[in-house]
Amino acid sequence: MGFSVDGEFLADIPLANGSASYTFTGTLIPIQHTVTATYNGDSNYASRSFSVSHTVSPPTYATQTVLTAAPSTILASQTVRLSAVVTSAVSVPAGVVTFLDGSASIGSATIDSAATAHFDTALLAPGVHSLAATFQGFTENGFNGGTSSYVAAIFSPSTSAATTETVNAIATGATLTSSPTTVTAGAVVNFTAQVSSNSGVPYGGVSFYDGTVLLGTLPLNAGGNTTFSTASLVAGSHSITAAFNANGPFAGSISAPVSISVLAAAATARATLVSLAPEMNPPNSSSTLVATVSSPEGSPAGTVTFLDGGTILGTAVTDLSSNAVLRVGTLGSGIHNFTTSFSGGPEFSPSVSPALYNFWPETGPGFTMTLGSRTLRVTPVRSESLQVRIEPLSSFGQQVQLSCAGGLPEGHACLFSPNTLNGKGIS
Incomplete structure (x- = not known):
């Protein structure tokens, strides 16, 4: 009997009592092979071939993924580097690692020659984040570097233990001035709020209060200030404060109160x-x-x-x-x-x-804003996403900056990605 694999002759083995066996000691690459036994025939029996398929599976290796975050505590908008190292009984040659914030994917990266994947992000919102890395697994199957050396292996997926990243909101300070500080009822008084931080110019909304009564909310300009004007304060003493609403990477802050006296008109003045x-x-x-x-x-x-x-x-x-x-x-x-x-x-x-x-003017440039939902379920340990769509009206084409102007519960913050849209788009 002649034995061959994939058409390559191996050996001739004499028949003994109508059978022959051969032990192959070489290495078969991990694919499906055809093994053939050929009887050459004799004076009594005709020649004949017998073939079977034989599948060689590649070895499967378990993997372990370890995640580190550096630094482990940052200010919002600062960058944290996530590094995932994938190990196994043999070197892991390639593959993709997905990085998770809770159950949400925040990005992915390919492992390098040291079986390490790096991912940098500056988009983590203020709060405590539970981060993990998942190696997607990898199947190696082919000739190594164009040589005759065939390499095959299956590397199983694995997920790292969670690591904690603390993101602190950037501290802000709010100051408030009044011009004038004494005014006659019906006249205009201007309140200017300035919001500053040690890391960039804050953006978002400032709410002005007369005691506990909300007067109104205005957005900060590029310099981090805004002026609220009113002529509707009644005669008497008023304590005015400005509250910057926590927004994006910036923590909220409240100004010291400013006292203003609103006087009644002189008795000799004619009413208007x-x-x-x-x-x-x-x-x-x-x-x-x-x-x-x-x-x-x-x-x-x-x-x-x-x-x-x-x-x-x-x-x-x-x-x-x-x-x-x-x-x-x-x-x-x-x-x-x-x-x-x-x-x-x-x-x-x-x-x-x-x-x-x-x-409401009948026409004019502007935009509409559509929310994907009217309800969000947010807890101290769970965030939720909301889609915001901006559509232009008329010839509007200016940049629209998105922020949470007010209404956030204490201890919560919001983050838009992106926070600026050029006239239209989805955040």
């Missing part, structure tokens, strides 16, 4: 009344606000300040009919809350108009 009305112009053109100042005791003259929420739009001087007109340009789509304040004078007292609430 301000009314406000918009004059809408054709789409995508400027809009006009008209304030009318009246008094039962004459025709008031002076300066009128126009406000939208807590932002001063501009000022105008009354004409002979006691009207003040301000052209405010093209209004962005969205809700506008307009008020006007008459400054008063030697004879007439200051006054503020009733607010023109929920005024």
Whole structure:
């Protein structure tokens, strides 16, 4: 009997009692092979071949993955390096490691020649994170480096033990100033909040409070400050504070209170009344606000300040009919809350108009914001994602910066990725 493997002759073995056996001592590569026994025949029996398939499986090796995070404590927005080392009974030649924050994947990397995968991230939100690394497994099967040496092995997946990474929010400080600190009821007072940190300029919203009553919330500008203006404080003493709402990598902070005295108008001053009305112009053109100042005791003259929420739009001087007109340009789509304040004078007292609430221009550049959900289930040890979609209106193409302006429970923070969209997109 002649024996061969994959067509390669091995040996001829004489028959003994109609059978022959051969022990192969070489090495078969881990694939499916065809083993053939051929009888050459004799004077009584014809020749014949017999073939069977024989599969050689590659060895399977268990792996172990060990994860380290350096440094183990960082400030939000700082970079932490995650390093996963994959070991086995033999060297692990290749493969991919996925890095997890809890059950959420935060990235992946290929192991190098030292069987180590590195991943750097600066996107971990403030809080304590349980990080792990999962080696996806690897099957090696082929000739080594173009040589005749065939290598095959299966490296099983493995997951590291969890390692803890502590991300501290960047401390901020908020200061508040008032101009002026004494004002007559109906006149405008400006509150300027400055928020700073030792690591970048904070961004997000600042809420202004009169005692415990929320006056309004405005976003910080690129310099980390914002000014809230109002003419609606009633006569009396007021304690005003500014609260920066924890946002992204920055921790929240509250300013020291600022005291302001709002005085009633002098008894000899003539009472005034301000009314406000918009004059809408054709789409995508400027809009006009008209304030009318009246008094039962004459025709008031002076300066009128126009406000939208807590932002001063501009000022105008009354004409002979006691009207003040301000052209405010093209209004962005969205809700506008307009008020006007008459400054008063030697004879007439200051006054503020009733607010023109929920005024929405018919057209104009702006954007819509759509939330993927109205409900989030967040605990001290569990975060949740929310999709935010921005769609432009009209010719709007400016950058939109996303932040949590207010309403976050104490001890919680939010992080947008990305936190800036160029006119449209999903975060």
